[in-house]
Amino acid sequence: MNKRRIFKIFLTTFIISFTILPIILSNSSWPTLARDYLFMHAFDETGASNTVSSIYLGYRLIDTLGETLVLFVAITGTMSILLNLHKQVLQGVETQSSLPPEKRAKNALRTNLVEVVASKLGPIILLFGLYVMLYGHKSPGGGFQGGVILASAIVFLALSTVVKTKLTNSNVLSRIESISFLSLILVTTYVVFFPNGFFRNIATNNSFASATMIIILNIMIGLKVGTSLAVMIIAMMGGQHDY
Amino acid sequence: MNILLLSLILCLSIFSLFAKDLLNSIIALSAISILSSLLFALLRAPDVAITEAAVGAGVSTIIYVWAIRHTKRKDLEK
Numbered sequence: 001m002n003k004r005r006i007f008k009i010f011l012t013t014f015i016i017s018f019t020i021l022p023i024i025l026s027n028s029s030w031p032t033l034a035r036d037y038l039f040m041h042a043f044d045e046t047g048a049s050n051t052v053s054s055i056y057l058g059y060r061l062i063d064t065l066g067e068t069l070v071l072f073v074a075i076t077g078t079m080s081i082l083l084n085l086h087k088q089v090l091q092g093v094e095t096q097s098s099l100p101p102e103k104r105a106k107n108a109l110r111t112n113l114v115e116v117v118a119s120k121l122g123p124i125i126l127l128f129g130l131y132v133m134l135y136g137h138k139s140p141g142g143g144f145q146g147g148v149i150l151a152s153a154i155v156f157l158a159l160s161t162v163v164k165t166k167l168t169n170s171n172v173l174s175r176i177e178s179i180s181f182l183s184l185i186l187v188t189t190y191v192v193f194f195p196n197g198f199f200r201n202i203a204t205n206n207s208f209a210s211a212t213m214i215i216i217l218n219i220m221i222g223l224k225v226g227t228s229l230a231v232m233i234i235a236m237m238g239g240q241h242d243y
Numbered sequence: 244m245n246i247l248l249l250s251l252i253l254c255l256s257i258f259s260l261f262a263k264d265l266l267n268s269i270i271a272l273s274a275i276s277i278l279s280s281l282l283f284a285l286l287r288a289p290d291v292a293i294t295e296a297a298v299g300a301g302v303s304t305i306i307y308v309w310a311i312r313h314t315k316r317k318d319l320e321k
Binding site for chain 1: 260289290292293294297298301302305306309
């Protein structure tokens with residue numbers, strides 16, 4: 001290890017700590033206005049006892065739509081790069097790691113351990129992801145978190161060749177993603193026609209109906225995030241994966 | 244407890260900067276995500292903890308391993 005590199009790393013650390021030092025040493029108290037307001041009114045106005053959910057699906061729906069759009073654009077760019085890569089470089093080369101055993105290359109780093117663990121853990125993680133997605137308004141979690149857990153469960157199912165399911169087919173996954181994203185855009189822009197707020201949750205002041213709205217939005221976001229991430233990772237592991 | 248977790252995170256990040264094998268750095272990064280999700284859970288931010296555990300330890304590790312599988316091993320210093 002040369003000394004120049006160590007010096008660079010220490011200099012970077014010093015500059016970063018010097019930048020955040022005023023935040024640590026400052027004596028001013030944290031702002032409490034928004035916290036108190038949310039503590040008093042969040043459950044009555046949006047129907048979600050999880051305040052984080054009530055913020056990003058009740059008060060700030062347009063920000064959530066923008067965040068989903070950012071993820072959509074990122075996945076689209078990655079998929080276009082990956083498809084070109086598969087066309088140019090990997091044509092005819094057996095580097096797929098999600099193929100059935102007889103089609104797989106001999107030097108692929110796969111053991112029976114991966115098969116067993118992935119096929120046993122996959123459905124359990126799928127169930128847990130669905131739980132986190134559906135109960136985002138009550139317990140910690142929500143659409144994004146549940147979607148990412150769903151994506152890792154689908155990747156586990158794609159890694160194991162014992163379990164045969166349609167869920168690891170890229171066509172099915174992209175169809176689910178398109179339908180959920182279309183319905184998410186329709187729901188979030190439909191709110192414009194209602195009087196109580198631009199891009200805000202429709203049903204306020206009625207806890208039952210608004211919690212239903214938050215559950216529906218969570219399901220849409222979770223399906224979209226999960227299927228798009230799963231399509232991307234399955235494409236990374238070797239393109240189409242269909243039985 | 245927080246100090247212990249933070250110092251472990253610092254040690255692991257220094258290790259992941261200086262490790263010779265990039266695969267070791269990836270595993271260290273994944274351990275950093277798990278430790279920081281534990282820290283978030285202790286600091287009463289369970290939403291952030293779930294996100295950190297799922298994204299940091301799950302998906303990003305898969306993507307890093309894939310990127311390493313598609314690159315060649317090369318040493319600048321002897």
